[in-house]
Amino acid sequence: MGHPDLTTVPKTEAAIRSKKQKGERDCSGKKKKQREERVTVYDVTKVIQAKSIKTRLQLVFLAMGQEQEGQHCLAQFIADHGHKAVNKALALAK
Numbered sequence: 001m002g003h004p005d006l007t008t009v010p011k012t013e014a015a016i017r018s019k020k021q022k023g024e025r026d027c028s029g030k031k032k033k034q035r036e037e038r039v040t041v042y043d044v045t046k047v048i049q050a051k052s053i054k055t056r057l058q059l060v061f062l063a064m065g066q067e068q069e070g071q072h073c074l075a076q077f078i079a080d081h082g083h084k085a086v087n088k089a090l091a092l093a094k
Helices: 013-023 041-051 056-068 073-093
Strands: none
Touching: 041 056, 041 073, 056 073
């Protein structure tokens, strides 16, 4: 009854920008964490070659050291992918 038809409302640039900004925040008003890039076996292989790592234990110690410095990528890779992917990276690095 006298209400405008909202199904055909044109989207303006300001409305789109505002909606994107609201989407970047969670319910409490804090910004959402942006997803970190995933580390691949190839990336780990490059790290292994650069650091001259020979064993899985050396790689775990490197990941622990990086984690204390605030870099969680390598430790996350080891935890998520398990021994097969880590062994594959070690084998490829040789």
